[in-house]
Amino acid sequence: MPCSSISIATARNVRSENRRDNSYRYLVDMASLLTDSLFGVKGYVAVVTGGASGLGVMIAKGLVKNGAKVYLVDLPSVSTEKSVTELNELGREAGGSAHGIPCNVCDKKAIQDLASQIGQREKHVDMLVSNAGIRRDPPLQCNVLGASLSELQASMWSSRHSDWDDTFRVNTTAHYFLSVAFLPLLEAASRLELPDGQPGRNGGRGVVVITSSCASMHNVTNVDLTSYATSKAATDHLVKLLAAKFSRFYVRVVGINPGFVPSSMNPVGEEGNLFSALFDKVPAKRAGNEDDIAGTVLYLVSRAGAYVDGISLCVDGGRILLANGQE
Structure with a gap:
């Protein structure tokens, strides 16, 4: 040739x-554009506070079902055994698992012990979901929109200093100390070398997700949630402050602001719910559910959300678009 x-x-x-x-x-x-690549959390290590019920267990379900290991944290007085058993069964097929650990997040020393205990078991923590929260309504309640001046004053004055102190201690201060306590483990996840040679932060690892509320974003007056809403507004700003402080290490800090979602604080569907008359007025025409919450968190903690930092994401079906101080 x-x-x-x-x-x-x-x-x-x-x-x-x-x-x-x-x-x-x-x-x-x-x-890399496939769902498993974008939203996968298989093998991720998570710490979820307030994890035995409500939003916490919804988030934990979404994580274990997709193969994550979850440390479920709640008060020593609250048993996590039932939730842990259910979560382990739920995660069996995907390799997800759950482990209960008691901790009072109002106690700085207890938070330090929690981080130390998990640090003895894990070389890194991919996500801290700081979710525990409380609400302390005034003991003497009234119809804010129809009350007389004296009735309104009496109701608002009935709030105790301890109610405000407890609310901020759980809803704001605890998020701060938890984030700081877990910072080294989160940073280790952020710089973890992944199988493809990329750092963990490119896969969404090393993130704090703080649960706030859409109550921080509106001035609705149908029910007096003043201490609760104020603490959540502080939490929204805390998200930005922590994100800025942790930015050099790209440990991300993000918030979620749920609307009406079933929990012990907001028993959606039960008779006598303070907010039941408002559910149909939400643009989505329904209350939220575990798919809404779990899906949001999966986005924020995975590759899909790896470029998202310092923001608070409202998950409320459009509630704050209409909430205007009248209802």
Whole structure:
């Protein structure tokens, strides 16, 4: 065969190989857009406070169902055994698991012990979901929209200093100390070398998710939630402050602001619920559910949300679009 024919054949082979290589690289690149790649948390380590019920257990379900290991944290007086059993069963197929640990997040020393205890078991923590919260309504309640001046004053004055102190201690201060206590473990997750050679932060690892409330974003007056809403507004700003302080290490801090979602604080569907008359007035025409909450958290803690930092994401079906101080 003449040399020119060999050169032409060789060139054709090279072009063919290049096309195959490019096709392979294209398929590999496109694989990163698959749901499992974007939202996967298999093998991630999570700490979820207020985890035995309500929003906490909803979040934990979403994590273990997708293969994460979850440390479920709640008060020493609250048993996590039932929730842990259910979560382990739920996560069996995907390799997810749950482990209960008691901790009073109002106690700085208890928070330090919690971080130390988990640090003895894990080399890193991919996410801290700081979710525990309380609400202390005035003992003497009234219809804020229809009360007389004296009735309104009496109701608001009935709030105790301890109610405000407790509310801020759980809803704001605890998030601060938990985030600081777990910072080294979160930073270790952020710089963890992943199988593809990228740092953990590129996969969403090393993030604090703080549960706030849409009550921080409106001035609704149908019920007096003043101490609660004020603490949540402080929490929203805390998200930004912590994110800025942790930014050099790219330990992300984000918040979620749920609307009406079933919990012990807000027993959606039960008779006598303070907010039941408002559910149909939400643009979504319903209360939230565990899919809404778990899906939001999965986005924020995975590759899909790895470029999101310092924001509070409202998950309320459009509630704050209409909440205007009248209802």
